[in-house]
Amino acid sequence: MKTKIADKELSALINKRTKYLKQHAAKKELAPELTAKVPEKLRATLNAAFCKAFEVIYKNGTPLIDKTYNKKNAEEQYQINRFAYEVRQNKKSLRAFSRQSNTSNSINLLISGVEGIGLGLVGCGIPDIPLLTAVILRSLYEISTNYGYDYTNPEEQLYQLLIIQGAMSYGDNLKNCLDQLDSYTQTVVIPSEDTIKDQIKASASSLADEMLFLKFVQGIPVVGVIGGVSDTVFLHRIQRFAKLNYQYRLLKQYSDS
Numbered sequence: 001m002k003t004k005i006a007d008k009e010l011s012a013l014i015n016k017r018t019k020y021l022k023q024h025a026a027k028k029e030l031a032p033e034l035t036a037k038v039p040e041k042l043r044a045t046l047n048a049a050f051c052k053a054f055e056v057i058y059k060n061g062t063p064l065i066d067k068t069y070n071k072k073n074a075e076e077q078y079q080i081n082r083f084a085y086e087v088r089q090n091k092k093s094l095r096a097f098s099r100q101s102n103t104s105n106s107i108n109l110l111i112s113g114v115e116g117i118g119l120g121l122v123g124c125g126i127p128d129i130p131l132l133t134a135v136i137l138r139s140l141y142e143i144s145t146n147y148g149y150d151y152t153n154p155e156e157q158l159y160q161l162l163i164i165q166g167a168m169s170y171g172d173n174l175k176n177c178l179d180q181l182d183s184y185t186q187t188v189v190i191p192s193e194d195t196i197k198d199q200i201k202a203s204a205s206s207l208a209d210e211m212l213f214l215k216f217v218q219g220i221p222v223v224g225v226i227g228g229v230s231d232t233v234f235l236h237r238i239q240r241f242a243k244l245n246y247q248y249r250l251l252k253q254y255s256d257s
Helices: 004-023 040-066 071-088 096-121 129-146 154-167 171-185 193-218 224-254
Strands: none
Touching (some): 004 171, 004 224, 040 129, 040 193, 071 096, 071 129, 096 224, 129 224, 154 171, 154 224, 171 224, 193 224
16 A cells, blocks of 8 residues: 555655665774784684574574564564554554564564673683574564564575675675665565575675674683673664665555655
């Protein structure tokens, strides 16, 4: 159902995404003199850990994640929000989808903070990767459900992997991810297994590169609390980028723009 309210909301969202692109036009190096001391082997280890975590979760871990939140309730709430908007067609009902995802996002941030800081205290930088990956996907699963998309479909898995890569990217790489995500508002193509595998590698590489230094710090007992906090920071970035794109898809459904 096309409405002028959706047109206005879409226009405002496009402005937000433009500001996001400007904010992430270039990466700001964090303590470059210390980053240079990070062993190159750690990058490969971190990359492999993220790849393995994604592969394991997609193979047999999604049902376990489903049990950690009330998926049925989230699906029902989406239907309620959709019906309310189609009846009322106002700004408040249109923004209900976003408000619903805000609640679940806060819970996931809390979970990532606890596991990240806890492992940082004892000097565990890499063992938390499977946990962090599960929390990232749990968060994306909830967001997609709040906006009415089925994350068990291969095309939605690819979309979410693109979100992860985009959230960790800058400049032209970020713009390229955004263009690919926007293509979903026009045509959704079911990806092959090879395409999913390639995207897992790309997303894992983006995460590894962005989190490399802080995961190195997290491996140092006590000092690692600083690195542990990074789990929450990066999860928040992924959540923010995810909402910008899921909201965009939703508004394109209801807008004439």
